[in-house]
Amino acid sequence: MKFKKFISFIIQKKFLIHYGIALSVIILILSFTFLSLRISTHHGQTLSVPDFSGMKINQSREIANAKNLRIEIIDSVYSGPGKRGTIIDQNPPPDIKVKENRKIFVTIKSVLPKIIKMPNFISTTLVQAKADIETYGLRIGKLSYEPSIFDNVVLKQKYKNADIKPGTEIPQGAGIELVLGKSQDLGNTVTPDIYGLTLEEAELEAADFMLNIGTxxxxxxVKTQDDSIAAKVIRQRPKPNIVYQPGEQIDIWLSLHSDTLNIK
Structure with missing residues (x-):
């Protein structure tokens, strides 16, 4: 009897209307959910990272915003190739696929050098001082020698031919001159082969052999500053493997056409 009443109830018009409304609501909710998922998936689609190299920050941010990306500066350097005030490196690199709203980390070439405090290289060896100079973003400058019982140990540090005390403010990228000890047992060195190196690389290589780059x-x-940074040694004087006194100089010629090496 109860079963018959139940069947009679569910086939009533009022019940069917309520059931239809409930079913419609469920269908609408499911449709909205699926649509939201599709929209969310579309917003999270991957896109190619643009090439921001050579752009100023404002320009790069306009392009990044148009693609729902974000630009974040993580470093600035004073030396190296590229125009000042522009982006010279980025991570992720161009054409890599990323999700929207991804941060693009960039390095810019600064207009002015960073000011740092002069480290203390005195009493360190030439090898250690050379490594530390690079770490601080400085350049190895002229090497000179004075009599000492300690071979190739830094006796003095100089900037622009004057002694410089540790803690003195100095621009990053500056050339630091080192006065090194030389005993009678130090002996001679030989000229390295620096063909095909940039000026900065040649300076470091010469320092390894206790020598300087001269003229x-x-x-x-070579027409611009960027050209001078990219140019490579096509000639050196004296030639490689010549016996030389520590502290002497090697004259070099550089070109953008490094295939024109002159070994005469």
Whole structure:
């Protein structure tokens, strides 16, 4: 009897109307859920990272915003290739696929050098001082020698031919001159082969052999500062493997056409 009443109830018009409304609501909710998932998936689709190199920060941010990306500066350098005030490196690199709203970390070439406090290289060896100079973003400058019982140990540190005390403010990228000890047992060195190196690389290589880079000449292919950074040694005097006194100089010629090496 109860079963018959139940069947009679569910086939009533009022029940069918309520059931239809409930079913419609469920269908609408499910449809909205699926649509939201599709929209969310669309917003999270991958896109190619643009190439921001050579752009100023404002320009790069306009392009990044249009693609729902974000630009964040993580470093600035004073030396190296590229125009000042522009982006010279980015991570992720161009054309990598990323999700929207991804941060793009960039390095810019600063207009002015960073000011740092002069480290203390005195009493360190040439090898250690050279490594530390690079770590601080400085350059190895002229090497000179004075009599001492300690071979290749830094006796004095100089900037622009004057002694400089630790803690003195100095621009990053500055050349630091080192006065090193030389005993009678130090002996001679030989000139390294620096063909095909940039000026900065040649300075570091010469320092490894206790020598300096002397006169630097560029050919007509070198017209801008960026060219001078990219140019490579096509000639050196004296030639490689010549016996030389520590502290002496190697003269070099540089060109953008490094295939024109002159080993005469």
């Amino acid at each position: 630097v000449l560029y050919d007509k292919t």
